Amino acid sequence: MHTGEITIDSITKIEGSAGLKVTVEAGKVTDLKFIIQDYRRFYTQAVKGKPYLAAPSFLSRICGTCSVAHLFASIAAIEKSQGIEVSAQTKLLRRLAYNGLMLRDHALHLYFFVLPDVLGLDSILDISDNPGDMGHTLLHDSFDIKKLGSDITDVVIGAAIHAPFPTVGGLIKTPDESKFAELAARLETVRTQVLRGIETFYAWPPIMTRNSDYLALRNPQGYDFLQGEVVNTSGKKVPADKFHEFLKSVVIPYSQAEGYVFSDDHEDYLVGALARINLNQALLNPRTKQDAAKYLTVFPSNNIHHNNLAQAIELLQCVDDSLAILTTIKLVAEHPIRKPPQAGVGVGVLEAPRGILYHMVKVNAQGLIEDYDVIVPTAQNQINIANDLKKYFNENLAKGEEALKWEAEKIIRSYDPCMSCATNFLKMEWIRL
Amino acid sequence: MEQTAKKLGVGWFSFTCCEDSTILLTELLNTYLVDWIPLVDFRHFKALKTNNRLDGLDVAFIEGAVSSDSQAASIKQIRAAAKYVVAIGSCACTGMPSAARNAFTQEHLTENIKDYMCRFDYSAKVRKLEEVITVDDKVEGCPMDPQAFLAVLYKYLKIVGVVKD
Numbered sequence: 252m253h254t255g256e257i258t259i260d261s262i263t264k265i266e267g268s269a270g271l272k273v274t275v276e277a278g279k280v281t282d283l284k285f286i287i288q289d290y291r292r293f294y295t296q297a298v299k300g301k302p303y304l305a306a307p308s309f310l311s312r313i314c315g316t317c318s319v320a321h322l323f324a325s326i327a328a329i330e331k332s333q334g335i336e337v338s339a340q341t342k343l344l345r346r347l348a349y350n351g352l353m354l355r356d357h358a359l360h361l362y363f364f365v366l367p368d369v370l371g372l373d374s375i376l377d378i379s380d381n382p383g384d385m386g387h388t389l390l391h392d393s394f395d396i397k398k399l400g401s402d403i404t405d406v407v408i409g410a411a412i413h414a415p416f417p418t419v420g421g422l423i424k425t426p427d428e429s430k431f432a433e434l435a436a437r438l439e440t441v442r443t444q445v446l447r448g449i450e451t452f453y454a455w456p457p458i459m460t461r462n463s464d465y466l467a468l469r470n471p472q473g474y475d476f477l478q479g480e481v482v483n484t485s486g487k488k489v490p491a492d493k494f495h496e497f498l499k500s501v502v503i504p505y506s507q508a509e510g511y512v513f514s515d516d517h518e519d520y521l522v523g524a525l526a527r528i529n530l531n532q533a534l535l536n537p538r539t540k541q542d543a544a545k546y547l548t549v550f551p552s553n554n555i556h557h558n559n560l561a562q563a564i565e566l567l568q569c570v571d572d573s574l575a576i577l578t579t580i581k582l583v584a585e586h587p588i589r590k591p592p593q594a595g596v597g598v599g600v601l602e603a604p605r606g607i608l609y610h611m612v613k614v615n616a617q618g619l620i621e622d623y624d625v626i627v628p629t630a631q632n633q634i635n636i637a638n639d640l641k642k643y644f645n646e647n648l649a650k651g652e653e654a655l656k657w658e659a660e661k662i663i664r665s666y667d668p669c670m671s672c673a674t675n676f677l678k679m680e681w682i683r684l
Numbered sequence: 685m686e687q688t689a690k691k692l693g694v695g696w697f698s699f700t701c702c703e704d705s706t707i708l709l710t711e712l713l714n715t716y717l718v719d720w721i722p723l724v725d726f727r728h729f730k731a732l733k734t735n736n737r738l739d740g741l742d743v744a745f746i747e748g749a750v751s752s753d754s755q756a757a758s759i760k761q762i763r764a765a766a767k768y769v770v771a772i773g774s775c776a777c778t779g780m781p782s783a784a785r786n787a788f789t790q791e792h793l794t795e796n797i798k799d800y801m802c803r804f805d806y807s808a809k810v811r812k813l814e815e816v817i818t819v820d821d822k823v824e825g826c827p828m829d830p831q832a833f834l835a836v837l838y839k840y841l842k843i844v845g846v847v848k849d
Contacts, residue, residue: 261730263730263731263732263733263734263736264730264731264732264733264734265731266703266706266707266731267698267703268730289700290700290752290755290804290806291797291800292700292781292782292784293784293785293788293792293797294781294784296785296788296792296794297781297785297787297788297792299792309781312702312704312781312826313702314702314703315701315702315703315704315705315706315707315708315827316703316704316707318702318704359707359710363710363713363731363732364731373733373734373735374729374732374734374735375717375732376726376729376732376733380718380721393714394713394715394717395714397710397714398714398715401711411711412704412707412708412827413704413826413827502799504803507800660734671701671702671703
């Protein structure tokens with residue numbers, strides 16, 4: 252294309268609504284708008300004045316697919332504000348439940364959204380019903396992986412979506428340990444299917460490379476989605492509760508979500524599975540490292556399509572970590588730890604499936620919420636996505652419009668963006684574009 | 685149940701919500717997709733396909749509350765295209781929790797919130813689905829109750845003549 256406009260009104264096979272508008276003049280991209288379209292619900296404002304115990308369940312409604320991430324980040328923030336330290340058993344059960352979230356969420360993205368791109372199809376609905384077809388095999392693998400992830404969260408925290416058992420201080424119900432052996436047996440069975448998926452995304456050839464900085468949580472004790480400090484590509488480290496100081500919020504006039512850049516140099520960055528594997532692959536479960544050794548040689552990578560491979564490897568990590576927990580844990584009956592309310596500020600930072608998630612709460616002496624902020628991964632990736640797309644279009648304008656649109660959607664999908672999450676904001680100093 | 689040659693033309697649509705019922709539906713597909721392929725023609729399902737169309741819709745399942753006049757216009761277009769409309773989940777059925785801002789006072793309306801509401805076409809109030817269109821059925825829950833959804837789906841499979849008792 253030499254001059255004209257390329258528009259995708261509604262990007263498909265993602266969570267939520269987003270569009271793209273690209274203006275081309277004299278063979279160059281002069282404007283590109285990646286537009287997050289979900290309307291805001293202003294939950295961080297609505298939660299003010301409520302008792303802190305009510306907040307996590309309400310805020311899990313920010314997102315349907317990663318509701319457990321919002322639930323756990325909110326609980327962690329409130330526990331810090333109240334000086335509550337949970338038991339080792341609670342930490343382990345949260346870790347196990349979180350592996351269940353990752354299994355279901357990553358598998359949804361990889362198989363239901365991206366697999367049709369790999370197979371050159373529009374949709375999983377078009378996959379052959381021939382059991383000898385690889386697409387058919389992979390689709391049925393995804394059913395088993397997703398269902399197992401959901402069943403783990405069902406057993407440990409009561410549901411995969413808006414789970415009822417997690418609360419401030421622990422779990423309101425101790426899981427039924429008699430169900431653990433069956434989950435462990437299914438995890439062993441599903442390993443073969445997960446490895447088949449890793450090979451599939453390893454062999455998928457698309458390349459879209461741009462130099463990005465990467466941010467992820469790192470716990471030196473092991474590969475951890477729930478605890479650690481924030482590290483970046485150049486080795487800078489920031490305690491999780493100072494994470495917001497890394498960032499500056501950017502108002503994007505046409506988008507319902509703000510973007511983020513580094514506060515010092517105003518450069519963009521990427522969060523998510525690619526960042527985690529790039530920065531933390533040495534910390535993976537030993538069994539995962541052994542069986543994924545061939546695929547881990549790809550990392551560190553600047554190819555955004557490798558976010559898919561990184562998620563596929565994290566599926567194996569979650570299988571192996573869950574097996575380690577399920578085969579060793581001995582549960583005792585526990586009740587949530589509670590203390591009289593105290594005034595305080597707390598921050599909960601964890602790795603949601605799509606990257607770093609930050610919840611900050613300010614509680615008064617009566618236990619009521621005075622202030623609340625959230626920073627979500629897709630909002631952080633928004634500027635990086637737009638800059639990747641600008642590079643892609645500038646280098647490929649000779650291609651036909653339909654090919655450009657499909658490739659652009661594939662790049663966006665590789666980030667696994669979630670627009671429902673993205674439309675929540677932090678009150679920071681803003682840069683206006 | 686006896687199957688006929690016809691398929692149920694289905695559209696699945698999401699408006700203001702967390703899309704938890706969409707996620708739950710993708711979980712139901714783990715168990716039911718193979719059974720549904722001969723019975724259901726997913727004609728519009730943005731979460732799963734790129735080539736979407738509004739024609740031939742027997743049933744439109746609509747998730748989410750209504751935040752703006754432009755969303756209301758889209759929903760009326762879906763209503764006109766579909767023989768039946770089913771409200772899915774709490775936000776579509778009751779407005780809540782997406783309608784939490786309806787209880788905001790002037791004190792809640794910070795400069796940041798006013799900025800977003802001015803830049804985009806937010807309605808003064810968030811509405812539940814039946815405040816915008818006629819709804820034939822509701823599947824309540826946050827997310828939707830899966831058994832209630834399955835019951836509604838099979839109800840319309842029978843009404844439209846895709847299956848017989």
